[in-house]
Each structure stands twice: as C-alpha cells, then as structure tokens.
Amino acid sequence: xxxxxxxxxxxxxxxxxxxxxxxxxxxxxxxxxxxxxxxxxxxxxxxxxxxxxxxxxxxxxxxxxxxxxxxxxxxxxxxxxxxxxxxx
Amino acid sequence: xxxxxxxxxxxxxxxxxxxxxxxxxxxxxxxxxxxxxxxxxxxxxxxxxxxxxxxxxxxxxxxxxxxxxxxxxxxxxxxxxxxxxxxxxxxxxxxxxxxxxxxxxxxxxxxxxxxxxxxxxxxxxxxxxxxxxxxxxxxxxxxxxxxxxxxxxxxxxxxxxxxxxxxxxxxxxxxxxxxxxxxxxxxxxxxxxxxxxxxxxxxxxxxxxxxxxxxxxxxxxxxxxxxxxxxxxxxxxxxxxxxxxxxxxxxxxxxxxxxxxxxxxxxxxxxxxxxxxxxxxxxxxxxxxxxxxxxxxxxxxxxxxxxxxxxxxxxxxxxxxxxxxxxxxxxxxxxxxxxxxxxxxxxxxxxxxxxxxxxxxxxxxxxxxxxxxxxxxxxxxxxxxxxxxxxxxxxxxxxxxxxxxxxxxxxxxxxxxxxxxxxxxxxxxxxxxxxxxxxxxxxxxxxxxxxxxxxxxxxxxxxxxxxxxxxxxxxxxxxxxxxxxxxxxxxxxxxxxxxxxxxxxxxxxxxxxxxxxxxxxxxxxxxxxxxxxxxxxxxxxxxxxxxxxxxxxxxxxxxxxxxxxxxxxxxxxxxxxxxxxxxxxxxxxxxxxxxxxxxxxxxxxxx
Numbered sequence: 001x002x003x004x005x006x007x008x009x010x011x012x013x014x015x016x017x018x019x020x021x022x023x024x025x026x027x028x029x030x031x032x033x034x035x036x037x038x039x040x041x042x043x044x045x046x047x048x049x050x051x052x053x054x055x056x057x058x059x060x061x062x063x064x065x066x067x068x069x070x071x072x073x074x075x076x077x078x079x080x081x082x083x084x085x086x087x088x
Numbered sequence: 089x090x091x092x093x094x095x096x097x098x099x100x101x102x103x104x105x106x107x108x109x110x111x112x113x114x115x116x117x118x119x120x121x122x123x124x125x126x127x128x129x130x131x132x133x134x135x136x137x138x139x140x141x142x143x144x145x146x147x148x149x150x151x152x153x154x155x156x157x158x159x160x161x162x163x164x165x166x167x168x169x170x171x172x173x174x175x176x177x178x179x180x181x182x183x184x185x186x187x188x189x190x191x192x193x194x195x196x197x198x199x200x201x202x203x204x205x206x207x208x209x210x211x212x213x214x215x216x217x218x219x220x221x222x223x224x225x226x227x228x229x230x231x232x233x234x235x236x237x238x239x240x241x242x243x244x245x246x247x248x249x250x251x252x253x254x255x256x257x258x259x260x261x262x263x264x265x266x267x268x269x270x271x272x273x274x275x276x277x278x279x280x281x282x283x284x285x286x287x288x289x290x291x292x293x294x295x296x297x298x299x300x301x302x303x304x305x306x307x308x309x310x311x312x313x314x315x316x317x318x319x320x321x322x323x324x325x326x327x328x329x330x331x332x333x334x335x336x337x338x339x340x341x342x343x344x345x346x347x348x349x350x351x352x353x354x355x356x357x358x359x360x361x362x363x364x365x366x367x368x369x370x371x372x373x374x375x376x377x378x379x380x381x382x383x384x385x386x387x388x389x390x391x392x393x394x395x396x397x398x399x400x401x402x403x404x405x406x407x408x409x410x411x412x413x414x415x416x417x418x419x420x421x422x423x424x425x426x427x428x429x430x431x432x433x434x435x436x437x438x439x440x441x442x443x444x445x446x447x448x449x450x451x452x453x454x455x456x457x458x459x460x461x462x463x464x465x466x467x468x469x470x471x472x473x474x475x476x477x478x479x480x481x482x483x484x485x486x487x488x489x490x491x492x493x494x495x496x497x498x499x500x501x502x503x504x505x506x507x508x509x510x511x512x513x514x515x516x517x518x519x520x521x522x523x524x525x526x527x528x529x530x531x532x533x534x535x536x537x538x539x540x541x542x543x544x545x546x547x548x549x550x551x552x553x554x555x556x557x558x559x560x561x562x563x564x565x566x567x568x569x570x571x572x573x574x575x576x577x578x579x580x581x582x583x584x585x586x587x588x589x590x591x592x593x594x595x596x597x598x599x600x601x602x603x604x605x606x607x608x609x610x611x612x613x614x615x616x617x618x619x620x621x622x623x624x625x626x627x628x629x630x631x632x633x634x635x636x637x638x639x640x641x642x643x644x645x646x647x648x649x650x651x652x653x654x655x656x657x658x659x660x661x662x663x664x665x666x667x668x669x670x671x672x673x674x675x676x677x678x679x680x681x682x683x684x685x686x687x688x689x690x691x692x693x694x695x
Contacts, residue, residue: 005437008505021573028570032563039559046473047481056564057571059482063489064575068582071364080365080588086598 029057090146091158100147100158101131101138101168102206102216105175105199112195113188121183127195128175131202135168144208157208157269163400163549167205167333170404171198173530174325174411181415181523182318190230194322197223201326205333209268210258213334217254217298221247224327227319228311236314242597243311246297250304254294261287275341292339292348298331299385300378301351302358306594308378309362313370313427317418320370324414325407328381332403335388336396336549344391344475352386353483355379360490362592367428367585369417369503373410376453376495379487380406386484387468390475393550398467400548405460405534409452412527413495416446419516419524420503426511429499429585434508441515443504445524450500452531454492457565460531463538463556466565470554489572496569497576498583 007013032054045051052058093100108127115123138160147156175198182191200223203216221244228240262268264283273291277284293304300308312323339345359379366372380402387399419442426432436443448459455461465488472480515521537544538556545554576583668679 002437002440004440008436025570025574028563028566032567035559035563046476047478049478050564054567057567059485060489060568060571061575063486063568064493064572065579067360067486067490067493068364068575068579071361072582074361075365075588075590079362079590080586081591083587083589085589 025057029054032056089143090148090153092151093147093149093154099134100203100206101134101172102199102201102203104131104134105195105202106219109192109195109199112191124179124183124191125176128172128179128198131198132169132172132176135165135172135202138168139165147212155209155268156212158206159208159270160206161549162547163333163336164205166400166404166547166549167329168202169547170329170407171201171205171326174198174322174407177408177411177523177527178318178322178325180526181321181418181520183519184517185316185318187230187316190227190316190319193223193226193230194319197227197322197326201330204330208270210262210270211268213270214251214255214258217330218251220327220330221251224323225311227323228315230319231314231316233314239311239314242594243307245597246304246307250294250297253290253297257287257290257292257294261291270337272341273338275343275345276347292335295331295334295338296351296385299328299335299381300331301355301381301385302378303593305355305378306592309366309371309374309592310594312374312377313368317422320418321411321414324373324377324410328377329384329403329407332381332384332388332399335385336399340388340391340396340399342391345389348389349386349477349480350389352382352384352389353480353487354382355385356382356484356487357490358382360487360494362590363490363494363498364583365586365588365590367430367587367589369420369427369429369432369499370414372429372494372499373413373417376413376491377410379491380410380453382487383465383468383484386480387471390468390471390477390480392471392475393552394467394474394554395471397545397548397550397552397554398464398471401464401467401545402461405452405464405531408527408530408534409449409460412449412524412531413446413453415520415524415527416442416449417499417503419520420513422516422520423513424511428587429502430587432503432509432511433506434504435511435513436504438512439504439515441521442524443500445521445528446504447496447500448528448531450492450496452535454496454569455488455565456492456496456569457557457562458532458535460534462535462565463544464534466556466561467554485568489568492569492572493576497573501576501580502585 007017036051049055091098093103105127108123108130112120112123142160142162142165144160145158147154147158175195178194178198179191182194185191197220200216200220204213204220207213207216225240225244225247228236228243260283261273264287273288277288280288297304299305308328312320315323335348339348356379359375359377359382362375363372363379366375384399384402384406387395387402420432420435420439421427423439424432424435452459452461455465469481469484469488472484534544541553541555
C-alpha cells in the first residue's frame with residue numbers, strides 16, 4: 001500500500017489531513033489581514049477593494065461558488081444536451 | 089541584407105523541421121529516434137544563434153531574391169524558443185509511436201509555427217499559416233476513428249474559412265498600403281473609411297479565429313480532444329499561441345484597444361464556465377486553453393509594455409504547462425482507453441507518477457507561487473490594475489479561481505481520486521514520463537526564477553521592471569487558491585461530472601446547417617425543378633440531343649458507308665486474286681516469265 005493510499009483510506013489520518021487543511025486556510029487568511037499591517041508599503045493599492053480584510057480569500061471563495069452555481073444553472077437551462085445530440 | 093534560405097552555415101528553422109521531417113520515414117530504430125530529437129533540437133539551436141543577429145532580412149534561394157522577409161527581434165525570438173522547445177518535448181512524448189505520418193505532420197506543424205514567428209511579410213505569414221492548418225488537421229485525422237474524421241473536417245472547414253478572411257484582409261491591406269510588410273496595424277482606424285477599416289477588421293478576425301476567441305473559437309474544444317494522444321500535445325501549443333504572437337505584432341498599441349480587452353477577459357471566463365459542465369478530460373483542458381489564451385488576448389488589448397511582456401511570458405509558460413496537462417490526460421487515455429471523467433476514478437493507486445507530474449502542471453496553470461503561471465499570469469493582472477481597469481482585474485482574478493477549480497481540483501479529483509471506478513491503469517511508457525518530467529522541471533524552474541526577475545524577464549520583448557514575489561501578491565494568491573479549494577469541497581456534489589455535452593458555437597455548423605438545409609430544400613428544390621430544370625432542358629438537353637442525332641446520321645451515312653465500301657472493294661480484289669492462285673507450278677512459271685518479259689520490254693522502252 002502506497003503512502004498516498006494509506007493517508008486517504010485510513011479515516012483517522014484523513015481527518016487529520018482535513019484539520020490541517022482548515023488550519024492552513026485560517027493561517028493564509030490571517031496572513032492576508034496581518035501582514036499588510038506590519039509591512040504597509042509593500043504593495044500600492046490600485047483599487048479600494050484590495051485594501052479590504054482578506055480580500056483575496058473572500059474573493060476566491062465567492063468566485064468559486066459563483067462559477068459553479070452560474071455555470072451549472074446555464075448548463076441546466078440551456079447548454080447541456082444528451083451525448084448523442086449531434087448524432088441524431 | 090539578404091539571407092540564403094538554405095546554406096551551409098544556416099537554414100530557416102521552420103524549413104528545417106518541414107523538410108527534415110521527410111527524412112524520418114526513411115530511418116529505422118535508434119537512428120530514427122535520434123533524428124526525431126535532433127531536428128527540433130537543431131531548430132532550437134538555430135533560434136538561439138539568431139538572437140546574435142537581430143534585424144530584418146530578405147530571403148533568397150540559390151541567389152534569387154524570393155521577396156520574403158525574415159524578421160528576428162525579441163518578440164519573435166521568445167516565441168521561437170518556446171515553439172522549438174515544445175517541438176522537442178512533443179517528440180520525446182511521441183517517441184514510442186510507430187506511425188511515421190504523425191511524426192512528419194507534427195514536425196511540419198511546428199515548422200509552420202516557426203515560419204509564422206519569423207515572417208516579416210504577410211505573404212510568407214499566410215503560407216505558413218495555412219501549412220499549420222493543414223498539418224494540424226492531419227493530427228486529428230490520424231487517430232483514424234469516425235468521430236475524429238468528422239471533427240477534423242469541421243476543424244478544416246473553420247480554418248479554411250478563417251484563412252480566407254485573413255487572405256482577404258491581407259490583399260486589401262497590402263493593396264492599400266502598397267507593401268507586404270507585416271508591421272503593426274495600429275489602433276482601430278475610426279477616421280480612415282472603409283478602405284482601412286475593412287482590412288483592419290478582416291486581419292483581426294483572422295487572427296482572433298486562430299486564437300479561438302468566441303464566437304469563433306468552438307473549433308478548439310471540438311477538435312483537440314479528438315486528436316491522437318501525442319498529436320493533441322502538439323496542437324495545444326502552436327495554433328493559438330502563434331495567433332497570440334500575430335495579435336501582439338499587429339494589434340498591440342500603447343493606448344490599448346477596448347474591443348480586444350473585453351473579448352480577452354470574456355474569453356477567460358467563457359472557458360471556465362464550459363469547463364464546469366465538461367465531462368471529457370481533454371475537452372475540459374481544451375476549454376482551459378481558451379481561458380488562458382483569454383489572458384493573453386486581453387493583454388494585447390491593454391497594450392502597455394507590462395501587458396505585452398505579460399502576454400509573451402504567459403504564452404511561454406502556458407505552452408509548457410498546458411502540454412504537461414495534455415500529456416497527463418493523454419497518458420490516462422493511452423493506458424485505460426478512457427476519456428470521460430464519469431468513467432474514471434481511483435487511478436492514483438496505479439499511476440502515482442503521472443498524477444504527481446500532472447499536479448505540477450495543474451499548480452503551474454493555477455498560478456501557485458513557485459510555479460511558472462505565477463510569474464507570468466500575475467504580470468497580465470498587474471497590467472490590468474496599473475491601467476485602472478477594475479472590472480477586467482476582477483474578471484481575470486475570477487477566471488484564475490476557476491482555473492484552479494477545474495485543472496487543479498476537479499479534473500485530478502475525478503480522474504485520480506474520487507469514487508474508485510475499478511479501472512486499473514499502469515504508468516505509461518518511459519518516454520512519455522520523461523517528456524512530462526522535462527515539462528514539469530521547466531514549470532518549476534520558471535516559477536523559481538521569478539525570484540531573480542532580471543534574469544527571467546531579460547528575454548521579454550519590452551523593457552519594464554516587474555517583481556512577482558511581493559508579500560501582498562503571494563498572500564492574496566494563496567488565500568484565493570485556498571478558499572477556492574474550500575468552495576470546491578463544499579460544493580463537491582454539484583460538480584459530479586454528468587454524461588452530457590454542451591452546446592457551443594459549433595452548433596451553427598453542426599446542427600444549424602441541417603435546419604438551413606431543410607428550410608432551403610423546399611424552395612430550392614422547386615427552383616431547381618421548375619426554373620433551373622427548364623433552362624437546362626432548353627439550353628443543354630435539346631441542343632445536345634440535336635447534335636447527337638446529326639452525328640449519328642453522319643456516322644451511318646458517311647463513316648459506315650466508307651468502311652463498308654473499303655470492305656467490298658477488298659472483297660472484289662481478293663476474288664480477282666483468287667483466280668490467279670491455281671496451285672499449278674506451270675501457271676506460276678508462265679506468270680513469272682511474262683513478268684520478266686514485261687520488265688525487259690519496259691526497260692528497253694525507257695532507254
């Protein structure tokens with residue numbers, strides 16, 4: 001059994017990976033908030049929203065949800081067809 | 089100054105591949121493998137050597153001026169490097185393929201791209217442009233399956249149409265300008281009148297079609313997944329990126345072109361939307377080519393120095409990581425025969441190396457720090473910010489999240505992890521893994537080189553300082569990617585691939601044409617039977633029949649008569665001759681004596 005397989009198939013280890021994933025997210029979001037306070041001159045803001053707290057993280061989550069929801073909606077009402085659509 | 093097309097010390101790198109490819113079928117075994125790698129390596133060496141001699145040159149063959157222009161500058165050089173590197177990687181990946189036709193067409197295709205890159209005039213540009221269309225369609229047809237043949241015909245149809253648009257633009261442009269030189273066409277010539285607007289628009293449309301900009305881009309996701317496993321890897325690199333090169337050359341202007349900006353940003357999101365719905369692994373990746381080329385098109389529209397550098401750098405990085413991704417999906421297709429995500433799953437157990445190398449490409453396309461996409465894509469987004477285009481900035485950032493969502497999460501999740509489908513592949517042939525490893529090394533190398541921007545960006549066409557690894561940029565990107573992953577796992581159920589296909593603009597020529605045909609059938613058929621048929625009857629059938637009748641008479645009365653007369657004459661003559669052939673020796677002796685006497689009498693008489 002390979003290393004990767006052990007990590008994914010053992011529920012205890014998988015739960016541990018999940019925990020570390022959430023910890024990582026928290027660290028990244030915090031870093032986005034805290035680091036600009038410590039190093040204020042690092043990046044000139046071109047737009048006001050770049051200065052919002054954890055803008056990158058929030059926008060990433062919003063983008064991901066928006067893409068999935070809007071695309072699936074468009075697919076359901078309009079774009080998606082049976083696989084043999086062009087054959088018939 | 090003129091350059092000899094083929095001489096002892098120099099050869100056009102594109103022609104080297106196009107002509108050299110024909111040597112491969114003559115070779116066997118190891119020698120052939122060496123030649124397959126040597127040709128693109130030599131082309132790369134020539135391109136590197138050309139960097140010593142920037143300038144424009146006339147082309148001559150055996151001392152005769154051809155009228156073609158060969159241009160070497162930083163822009164053409166950077167594209168020529170990546171095209172020849174790509175040809176080399178693609179040949180490594182295809183080393184095990186026993187089909188010579190594929191190798192010849194792949195090298196011809198790469199040679200065409202190099203030709204376009206160095207073309208300083210519209211004529212040679214057009215020749216190489218069409219050569220690329222023809223050689224690439226062969227890479228689709230050579231999969232030799234009905235669906236591939238059909239997709240190939242559609243691909244060819246669209247590219248012939250695009251080529252004609254380009255040709256029309258070139259003819260109008262060159263007759264108005266009085267020169268074939270391929271230089272910047274400038275901003276939209278609003279004041280110029282139709283004689284300037286029309287060629288400007290036609291040439292732009294020709295370039296945009298090859299860059300797969302919607303609504304002219306449906307050919308790409310239609311054809312690429314139908315190509316051979318190794319052919320698709322070549323296709324991801326050349327057509328769209330040579331079009332990006334031409335767009336930079338022809339349409340990047342300092343003030344920017346609003347139309348191209350919005351087309352590019354829209355395209356970046358369009359590819360992402362379709363990738364959500366897609367079930368075919370290679371088609372999903374094909375939609376992400378459209379999305380990524382969208383960044384480059386958008387940068388061409390913005391037109392600032394940083395944007396042009398970004399477009400060039402992103403084209404360079406994109407060719408390498410996209411080839412790596414297609415190599416990974418191709419490896420899975422090669423060993424399992426599966427192309428649909430809904431049929432895969434659980435492959436990580438038996439293909440861990442393929443998974444690992446694929447993920448490097450996925451991190452590169454998602455612009456994860458330390459990978460190549462991070463140092464190139466960020467230039468374009470920064471260029472949009474410096475140009476104070478906040479909506480473009482938001483659209484491109486959204487498309488970045490979508491890129492990670494699909495190529496970094498959805499595709500590997502359903503292909504390698506997910507519900508175990510019971511399919512057990514094995515690792516692909518060693519040469520395929522080596523090609524993937526080389527591309528992966530390039531992706532990481534470019535990403536790490538971002539810490540030394542002076543070294544990395546020295547090759548780019550414009551001089552402008554840029555630092556990708558700022559604190560803000562790294563944290564914002566990590567946050568964006570991390571929370572995209574969170575969104576993915578929260579909405580995982582929604583993303584399960586469905587056994588469906590999605591409508592795209594290829595509907596118009598795949599399905600729309602049947603509607604047009606059936607609508608036209610009634611009136612057209614009546615027109616045909618009633619009007620065209622009558623005219624045909626009157627103009628063609630009757631005169632033709634009349635002439636035929638005349639000819640028949642001529643035949644019976646003149647030709648036949650003559651033949652029969654000759655026959656009768658011969659018969660009569662033979663009757664006469666028959667009487668002389670009695671079979672008695674004394675008769676023959678008598679006749680001979682009479683003959684000799686007659687001759688003697690004649691001779692005496694004549695004296």
